[in-house]
Amino acid sequence: MAEPKTNELMEKIVSLSKRRGFIFQSSEIYGGINGFWDYGPLGAELKRNVKELWWRSMTQDRGDVVGLEATIIMHPKIWEASGHVDTFADLMVECLVSKKRFRADQIEPQTGTVYSFTAAIERLAIERLEQILRENPNFPVSSPTEIAERILFGDLKGLGVEDYLRKFQAEAKRHLERGDLERLFDIPEESAGVRIWQTVTDAKHSLESYSALVLGKSVDGAKKLAKEFYRQRGITEPFLLGERIGTVENSTRFNPENGSLLTEPRPFNLMFKTYVGPVADAENVAYLRPETAQAIFAQFKNVLETSRQRVPFGIAQVGKAFRNEVTPRNFTFRSREFEQMELEFFIRPDEVVEAICGRVASAAEVSNIEHRTSNAEHRTSGPQLSTLNPQPQPDWGWEAWHKYWVEQRIRWYESIGLPRATLVEYWQKPEELAHYARATVDILFKFPFSKRDDRGELTGEELEGIAARSDFDLSQHQRFSGKPMGVFDEELKGAWAKLDEAAKKNLGQRYHDARLTYLTKSGVPAEQAAQDAKADAAGLAKGQYIPHVIEPSAGVDRLILALICHAYSEDQAPDEKGKLETRVVMRFHPRVAPIKVAVFPLLKNRPELVRKAVEVRELLRPHMTVFYDEVGAIGRRYRRQDEAGTPFGVTIDFDTLGEKGPELKDTVTLRDRDSMKQERVRIGDLLPLLLEKVR
Ligand code: ATP
DSSP, X not given: OOOOOHHHHHHHHHHHXXXXXXXXXXXXXXXXXXXXXXXXXXXXXXXXXXXXXXXXXXXXXXXXXEEOOOOSBOOTHHHHHTTHHHHOEEEEEEBTTTOOEEEGGGOOOEEEEEEEESEEEEHHHHHHHHHHHHHOTTOSOOOHHHHHHHHHTTOOTTSSOHHHHHHHHHHHHHHHHHTOGGXXXXXXXXXXXXXXXXXXXXXXXXXXXXXXXXXXXXXXXXXXXXHHHHHTTTOSSEEEESOEEEEEEEEOSBXXXXXXXXXXXXXXXXXXXXXXXXXXXXXXXEEBOSOSHHHHHHTHHHHHHHHOOOSSEEEEEEEEEEOOOSSOBTTTTBOSEEEEEEEEEEEOOHHHHHHHHSSOBOTXXXXXXXXXXXXXXXXXXXXXXXXXXXXXXXXXXXXHHHHHHHHHHHHHXXXXXXXXXXXXXXXXXXGGSOTTOSEEXXXXXXXXXXXXXXXXOBOOEEEEEEEEOTTHHHHHHHXXXXXXXXXXXXXXXXXXXXXXXXXXXXXHHHHHHHHHHHHXXXXXXXXXXXXXXXXXXXXXXXXXXOOEEEXXXXXXXXXXXXXXXXXXXXXEEEOTTSOEEEEEEEXXXXXXXXXXXXXXXXXXXXXHHHHHHHHHHHHHTTTSXXXXXXXXXXXXXXXXXXXXXXXXXXXXXXXXXXXXXXXXXXXXXXXXXTXXXXXXXXXXHHHHHHHHHHO
8 A cells, every 4th residue: 555645644643643542632622732742541551661661671671770750840050050041942033923933943944035125104194195295296206105215214305394394393392492392282284295294204104124035926925924014013004115025045034834034043941930939039940850861960979879889870760851842843743741761871981991991992892792792692582673782891981882872772662663774873963962972873763754865765853862971960060069979989999009100190181181171161260170170080099080971861752653653554454344445553562552452252242252251351451451342343343453553352252162162162363463363372371472472
């Protein structure tokens, strides 16, 4: 079957999400609220499964990561230390007509004809001017438009209004001197110039300039926008002045949706602000966290001290984050409230690795380790993963750890049903990196709404960023809180004592230089920075340093959307009468599928069948989500589960009751969602068989 077109496909996905209870618009009965989404019964299960699988792979399946569950509102200083108060802003532009906001970097450059206007005035004023000019054919200027423009912009020369103005000024002065203010309004209308001047200056007008790009062929659209722009400035029926026609090339100044001019880009802080306690003043300002990571840094020492972990080790957290996004879009992709799954994996600085191991492994060696450890133990059960699993080594520096985590994360996506071919590993270019980041890899998923490159390939959108963040975060919190964030490393202390003087000097100098760069860039005064960097380098001999960090940071909601998009498929299947019809199937991996198995008695009016089916349901229920359905034709019941993405269907029929002979007694048909194949399985074998597939 031909693939549906992008928009059509997204429309189908959005509609199925609502129809089947995956995702609803938040507050829908009140018209919804932009950027907020709710998960219905199937969506909630899907989301729980994903978070649970992430948590399990991060913590339970490995000994070197522990968990944290911190509050959403934290001390506002945290966001000063992290840089969010000062720099967590998008450049935003706003359409001057529709008021719609866009992120400046998301405006596509456009080329075309532009209509510009310098001002507008009430049409009635122009009509009055025409009338006066008809009555005074000798007036020096004959165009009402020119007259209006010249009066509004103060170019009065030769217009015949100066006499009136002079007189008005003299008379007004007299009235003012006498304190006879009411007389100010009695200045008589005499000449055409007077009437013209008054008509223009009394009429509602706007001196703001405005432009619009001609979208499509019609210029009318541009003029209509201009009139709307001036209407919003209080002019009931605007007459456009100072019209000019020009062209622009690759301009990002116009709204791609209607052609209207946009405001200049201005920074917009994305944090939601609130107040703690009853008084809404500056002292009580707090923020809803825009990411979960900062709590991990703030609690680093507590976790270290209570968990008995030693560097390298990680802290994982799953939780809500809030960003007042300028343009929420693409369904749930960019939301204002969303969930993140973040790991901060703390590692030794390279100088420390070198002091302990005598060398720092290169990133390329991580790939070699994949081959060295190619034994069955490292292949997880379930789907075949596309590469083997590297095992961490003591001589890994930040590059090796970073590569390792990129690989781990891609493997995890594969394990929940997103094949490597649907993902893109995007290495940020040096100019794209945050100033403290040494490297960042974004894992992109090829969404149906992603842009296409020159070859027509989907380019993908970010699901997760994996950043090597140096020791920036812990250092910032050390500076802002005044509390030490360093660790003591017994192994370093022992190894350092055994180093020769040249090695000590070399490693000490490198560590010192890195610290000095950080401190200087952070605005610490030169003298203080020099002193601190020296003290930090001296700490190495005592086994002390500030750990570096690798941060894999993933969004739950984007992943759910990726899973839904990837799962959505249509094929042809026979209906009850054998006629082929389009079947919508959500091909979720059994691990993430919201419902693992559906149990159906063949007929609802046969108590023996129903009894047996309930027995099977109760057998499976403690171990997985089971959906029991006895209503309607069996084919239709299968279809409903195909749309919900339920990978397995168990049907209890007359064979189960032994009506066709004892050999089939207590067997059921197990239907596979994707192949639609059915096999006979003993009830006694059902649970282990299913558990193996869904775990
Ligand atoms: P983007 O560039 O798309 O705004 P980001 O680089 O700002 O994302 P990070 O700060 O690295 O995102 O956040 C880590 C992850 O959190 C992202 O990879 C994404 O999965 C998720 N995320 C960030 N912002 C949103 C959002 N507005 N809605 C849904 N998920 C989000």
